[in-house]
Amino acid sequence: MSVGSDDFAAGLLAWFDGAGRHDLPWQHPRSPYRVWLSEIMLQQTQVQVVVPYFERFVAALPDLPALAAASLDEVLALWSGLGYYARARNLHAAARACVERHGGGLPRDFDALLALPGIGRSTAGAILAQAWGERFPILDGNVKRVLCRYHGIEGWPSTPKVERQLWQLAETHLPATRLADYTQAQMDFGATLCTRHAPSCVLCPLQHDCVALRTGRVDALPTPKPAKALPQRHVLVLLLEDREGRVLLQRRPPTGIWASLWSLPEAVDHTEARDWFERHVRGNYDAATAREPIAHGFTHYRLELAPLHWRGVTPAGVVRDNEDLRWTERGELSSLGIPAPIRTLLEAL
DNA sequence: AAACCGGGGGC
DNA sequence: GCCCCAGGTTT
Numbered sequence: 295m296s297v298g299s300d301d302f303a304a305g306l307l308a309w310f311d312g313a314g315r316h317d318l319p320w321q322h323p324r325s326p327y328r329v330w331l332s333e334i335m336l337q338q339t340q341v342q343v344v345v346p347y348f349e350r351f352v353a354a355l356p357d358l359p360a361l362a363a364a365s366l367d368e369v370l371a372l373w374s375g376l377g378y379y380a381r382a383r384n385l386h387a388a389a390r391a392c393v394e395r396h397g398g399g400l401p402r403d404f405d406a407l408l409a410l411p412g413i414g415r416s417t418a419g420a421i422l423a424q425a426w427g428e429r430f431p432i433l434d435g436n437v438k439r440v441l442c443r444y445h446g447i448e449g450w451p452s453t454p455k456v457e458r459q460l461w462q463l464a465e466t467h468l469p470a471t472r473l474a475d476y477t478q479a480q481m482d483f484g485a486t487l488c489t490r491h492a493p494s495c496v497l498c499p500l501q502h503d504c505v506a507l508r509t510g511r512v513d514a515l516p517t518p519k520p521a522k523a524l525p526q527r528h529v530l531v532l533l534l535e536d537r538e539g540r541v542l543l544q545r546r547p548p549t550g551i552w553a554s555l556w557s558l559p560e561a562v563d564h565t566e567a568r569d570w571f572e573r574h575v576r577g578n579y580d581a582a583t584a585r586e587p588i589a590h591g592f593t594h595y596r597l598e599l600a601p602l603h604w605r606g607v608t609p610a611g612v613v614r615d616n617e618d619l620r621w622t623e624r625g626e627l628s629s630l631g632i633p634a635p636i637r638t639l640l641e642a643l
Numbered sequence: 644a645a646a647c648c649g650g651g652g653g654c
Numbered sequence: 655g656c657c658c659c660a661g662g663t664t665t
C-alpha cells in the first residue's frame with residue numbers, strides 16, 4: 295500500500311470535507327498550545343462539553359507561558375466542572391516543564407512530548423499531526439472502534455496483541471498530506487458516524503470496504519472487554535431430612551446474598567459442618583452422602599454449593615421451629631422464599 | 644449500575 | 655512490557 299493512495303484515508307477526508315467539524319475553537323487559530331489543551335480536555339470528555347471550557351481557559355491563559363505562570367489553583371478553577379482533575383495538574387506541570395526545558399514552547403518532537411506528564415503516545419501523535427501536519431497516527435477509543443470494524447479485527451482492542459496490530463494499521467493508513475484534517479476526521483467519524491451503538495453504515499464513506507459490515511459483525515466489534523474472572527467460593531450446605539421426609543431450613547441473615555430467604559444451613563468446612571450438625575440434630579455425621587455440587591453465578595463471584603445429605607435424622611432437643619429454623623414439609627416449599635439453586639436441589643430429592 | 648477510557652504506575 | 659487502577663460520565 296503506497297503512501298497517499300489509501301482508500302481509508304481518502305474516504306475519511308472526503309467525508310470530513312462534507313460532514314466533519316470545521317469550526318471548533320481549537321481549529322481557529324490552530325496553535326500547538328491550543329491543540330494540546332484541546333486534546334487533554336477531550337481525553338475523557340465530549341466535544342460539546344469541552345468547547346465552552348476551552349474558550350474560557352484560553353481567554354484567561356492564552357499561551358503556554360501564561361499557563362506556566364499561573365498558580366495551580368487558578369488552573370484548577372478554570373478546569374472546575376470538567377472532572378478528572380489529574381489532567382489539569384499534569385497540564386500545569388507540563389507547561390512549567392516546557393518553560394524549563396523547551397524555552398516556553400511545546401516541543402516539536404515525539405519523545406520530548408511523550409516525556410511530558412499527561413501526554414501518551416496517542417496524544418503526542420495528535421499534537422504533532424494537528425499542530426504541525428506531521429505524519430503521526432492516533433489511537434483513541436474512536437479510532438480503535440473504526441479500525442476493528444473496518445478490518446474485522448476480533449479480540450478486545452486493549453490487549454497488547456490487538457493494540458500493536460491497530461497501531462500498525464493506523465500507521466499504514468496515514469495519508470501523505472492533510473494530517474491535521476485527517477486526525478480531526480477520525481475523531482469526528484468515530485464520534486458521529488461509526489458510533490458504538492447503531493452506526494450509520496448506510497451513510498458511511500467506507501461501507502464498501504468494511505469487513506464488519508460485509509460479515510454482519512458491526513454490532514459485535516470491537517470485541518467487548520472480557521468480564522474479569524470472578525472469584526470462586528465454596529460452601530458446604532447441610533441437607534437434613536427427618537423420618538417423615540421434612541427438611542431443615544434456615545433463614546438467611548437480613549443482609550447479603552439471598553437476604554432473609556429460607557435456605558439450607560451452611561458451613562465453610564467439615565469441622566464447622568460437624569459442629570453445626572452435633573448442636574442441632576441427632577444422628578451420625580459420617581453417614582452423610584455427598585451430592586453433586588451446584589454451581590451458581592453472581593455478578594461478583596461464583597459460588598459452588600456442595601450438599602451433604604442425611605436421611606432419618608431427628609431434631610436435637612434444643613432445636614424447635616423458630617424464626618430462623620424450621621422443619622419443612624415438601625408441600626410447603628412452593629410457598630416459601632427459597633434461592634433458586636436451593637429450590638432446584640430440594641425439588642430433586 | 645455497568646461499561647467505558649488514555650495515561651500513569653506498579654511489578 | 656503487561657496488568658490494573660483512578661476518576662467521572664454515558665448508556
